[in-house]
Amino acid sequence: MEKHPSPPSSVWLLRKKRRALRGSVLVPAINISAVSLSLALIALAQQVMSCEKPRRCQRRNAVCIMRKVMILSVLFEEVRDLGIFLTPSALKCFRELYVILQRTKYLLEDCDSDVSCVWLSVQTQEISNQFYGLIQDMSSALDMLPLRLLDISNEVKEQVELLRNQAKRAKLFVDQAEEQLCTDVFAVLNEFEREVAPDEFQIRRILEGLNLENAMDCQRETELLEEEMKIQKELGSEKNVSLINSLIGFMRYCKCVLFGMDFDSQFQSSNKTQLCRIDSQDASFIPDEFRCPISLDLMREPVIVSTGQTYDLASITRWIKEGHSTCPKSGQNLVHTNLTPNYALRSLIVQYCTEHKIPFENSERCKKSSFLENIPSTKASLEAAKRTAEFLVEKLCTGSFEVKKQVVYELRLLAKCGMDNRACIAEAGAIPLLVPLVSSKDPKAQEHAVTAFLNLSLYESNKTRIMEAGALQPIIRVITSGCSMEARENAAATLFSISSVDEYKKLIGETSEAIPALIDLLRDGTARGKSDAANALFRLSAFHGNDLQVVAAGAVPLLVNLLTDERPGLVDEAISVLALLSRQFEGLIAISETSAIPLLISLLKSGTSSPKTKENSVAILLALCCHAGAEIVNMLLRMPSLIPALYSLLTSGTPRARKKANSLLRILHNWEPSQTPQNILTSQNQNPVTSVM
Numbered sequence: 001m002e003k004h005p006s007p008p009s010s011v012w013l014l015r016k017k018r019r020a021l022r023g024s025v026l027v028p029a030i031n032i033s034a035v036s037l038s039l040a041l042i043a044l045a046q047q048v049m050s051c052e053k054p055r056r057c058q059r060r061n062a063v064c065i066m067r068k069v070m071i072l073s074v075l076f077e078e079v080r081d082l083g084i085f086l087t088p089s090a091l092k093c094f095r096e097l098y099v100i101l102q103r104t105k106y107l108l109e110d111c112d113s114d115v116s117c118v119w120l121s122v123q124t125q126e127i128s129n130q131f132y133g134l135i136q137d138m139s140s141a142l143d144m145l146p147l148r149l150l151d152i153s154n155e156v157k158e159q160v161e162l163l164r165n166q167a168k169r170a171k172l173f174v175d176q177a178e179e180q181l182c183t184d185v186f187a188v189l190n191e192f193e194r195e196v197a198p199d200e201f202q203i204r205r206i207l208e209g210l211n212l213e214n215a216m217d218c219q220r221e222t223e224l225l226e227e228e229m230k231i232q233k234e235l236g237s238e239k240n241v242s243l244i245n246s247l248i249g250f251m252r253y254c255k256c257v258l259f260g261m262d263f264d265s266q267f268q269s270s271n272k273t274q275l276c277r278i279d280s281q282d283a284s285f286i287p288d289e290f291r292c293p294i295s296l297d298l299m300r301e302p303v304i305v306s307t308g309q310t311y312d313l314a315s316i317t318r319w320i321k322e323g324h325s326t327c328p329k330s331g332q333n334l335v336h337t338n339l340t341p342n343y344a345l346r347s348l349i350v351q352y353c354t355e356h357k358i359p360f361e362n363s364e365r366c367k368k369s370s371f372l373e374n375i376p377s378t379k380a381s382l383e384a385a386k387r388t389a390e391f392l393v394e395k396l397c398t399g400s401f402e403v404k405k406q407v408v409y410e411l412r413l414l415a416k417c418g419m420d421n422r423a424c425i426a427e428a429g430a431i432p433l434l435v436p437l438v439s440s441k442d443p444k445a446q447e448h449a450v451t452a453f454l455n456l457s458l459y460e461s462n463k464t465r466i467m468e469a470g471a472l473q474p475i476i477r478v479i480t481s482g483c484s485m486e487a488r489e490n491a492a493a494t495l496f497s498i499s500s501v502d503e504y505k506k507l508i509g510e511t512s513e514a515i516p517a518l519i520d521l522l523r524d525g526t527a528r529g530k531s532d533a534a535n536a537l538f539r540l541s542a543f544h545g546n547d548l549q550v551v552a553a554g555a556v557p558l559l560v561n562l563l564t565d566e567r568p569g570l571v572d573e574a575i576s577v578l579a580l581l582s583r584q585f586e587g588l589i590a591i592s593e594t595s596a597i598p599l600l601i602s603l604l605k606s607g608t609s610s611p612k613t614k615e616n617s618v619a620i621l622l623a624l625c626c627h628a629g630a631e632i633v634n635m636l637l638r639m640p641s642l643i644p645a646l647y648s649l650l651t652s653g654t655p656r657a658r659k660k661a662n663s664l665l666r667i668l669h670n671w672e673p674s675q676t677p678q679n680i681l682t683s684q685n686q687n688p689v690t691s692v693m
């Protein structure tokens with residue numbers, strides 16, 4: 001599964017906030033005035049009436065309760081306009097109604113278009129009960145209202161009295177069509193559990209009842225179900241989590257198998273519609289500040305150059321690689337070619353695209369929260385995944401290139417979460433069929449294929465399958481010259497995943513292009529690309545012999561440069577590789593020839609450095625003192641800030657960091673040109689430096 005999870009979607013955060021509010025319904029203060037309470041009730045009633053009416057499920061219940069709220073709003077407005085005095089019982093009634101209106105608002109919001117309709121359908125009985133309960137509570141509250149004592153118009157009194165009587169006589173309403181829909185959905189899930197292929201006519205009837213007309217609708221349902229699963233997981237409802245997991249498998253099956261019978265017409269048309277939405281319809285209202293000055297397209301990864309101008313990463317990278325040394329917009333010379341991510345602008349673009357329903361092709365590694373990895377598959381979801389994978393692999397064998405490109409994208413999505421899904425795809429025979437697409441000249445086909453390999457490689461058995469299928473060389477070529485930066489990054493992450501097997505560390509190291517390709521990405525990649533390259537180099541360097549190759553290929557200066565990077569995680573990853581390389585004399589010499597020592601001391605002093613970074617920093621400094629020559633010790637002695645940093649590490653560092661800090665302090669306190677660092681450390685009579693103050 002792709003890494004680097006991004007912040008949760010705005011829809012999920014909004015719905016999470018709603019659920020949190022449910023448990024903390026506001027109750028008006030006891031001493032609140034009638035006018036203030038009326039004003040609050042009017043505002044709340046308007047919010048309820050402005051809620052979007054459900055388009056698919058619970059429409060009748062929603063309309064019914066909104067009409068009742070409309071009548072109540074007339075009562076509240078009259079009390080406000082006439083400044084009517086409220087008796088204690090009337091005040092109590094109004095306070096109860098305030099709570100009921102809040103609950104009504106939350107329930108209506110839970111039935112809106114941002115909630116999965118298939119989830120609403122299987123909850124139809126429970127949701128209907130909630131609507132019925134609200135009306136019953138409304139009836140009880142109105143029983144406390146002394147209408148005869150209120151100085152309001154007879155017309156309003158009649159309306160409220162009629163409302164009270166209707167609420168008393170109200171009965172639970174469960175829409176028969178929705179109830180049948182719920183029964184049909186559970187019947188299909190039961191067929192999956194019994195490993196029986198569901199009846200196509202029955203599935204089409206379900207989708208028709210849910211107003212799901214095409215593959216894009218099913219994909220949207222899948223995304224909404226995943227958001228609902230996050231909420232149910234946080235609420236601790238394991239039963240609902242399992243049910244939603246089965247529904248996700250069902251929706252994926254519908255998307256691929258049912259609507260995928262004619263890939264050429266169905267998927268191509270949906271893709272063209274989605275892509276053209278930006279190219280034409282939405283092109284007129286995308287703000288200029290969200291467009292790249294080079295391509296004039298919506299920026300996906302905005303970055304800032306040395307002149308302060310912002311460009312899309314892909315466009316400015318291509319501009320620089322073509323040999324340009326000036327800023328395209330201002331014409332000024334670029335002092336350097338470092339690119340700084342513009343996170344603030346990117347957040348605004350994502351928010352804008354969400355609000356205007358513009359597709360935003362974010363890195364998939366930033367979309368999926370890792371919590372989905374820990375959701376166990378149900379029998380229904382597993383069987384649905386098997387049948388979906390088998391269908392897609394068959395299309396991968398027989399379809400046209402455009403069909404294969406769409407199929408590999410669906411496999412990529414299917415493999416994003418869940419080890420069972422990855423196993424199903426591999427067992428269906430997909431891995432050998434994906435290898436040719438990794439070498440495709442089509443940017444999207446290549447990106448989808450290499451990302452599918454990244455996702456599949458997280459399942460341990462698939463690492464061997466990928467290697468045996470001959471995918472290693474094509475993946476390495478993508479790191480070097482992939483059609484997109486996303487493909488290059490995901491190819492590097494795939495190497496990192498595969499190299500968890502010791503045997504494959506050796507094989508990858510023996511492939512002459514692998515380590516140079518990763519170092520090229522370490523030099524030219526985005527922050528994520530550099531992170532992927534550093535992680536892969538770290539794992540490969542753990543195998544003896546590969547570390548010397550990494551040093552010889554020129555990784556050390558690049559890694560040292562990353563020690564000043566302010567982006568999260570890069571310093572930790574870079575120094576971890578340097579610590580591995582410092583175990584070899586060649587690595588120490590390469591480190592000593594850079595500006596690493598002041599940077600390492602700075603990391604030791606920094607309050608923001610992680611414990612692991614400080615541990616690696618002191619380990620490298622100790623190794624330099626012991627093996628790289630007396631001049632290193634003399635250099636450290638001339639840096640007064642080092643000693644206090646080491647003493648601080650003795651009390652606050654990890655056990656390994658404390659041990660290495662103690663050894664380094666021994667060398668510095670007892671250094672004499674006639675001695676060697678090793679002699680100082682092995683001296684039997686040397687007291688621990690912790691006693692020297």
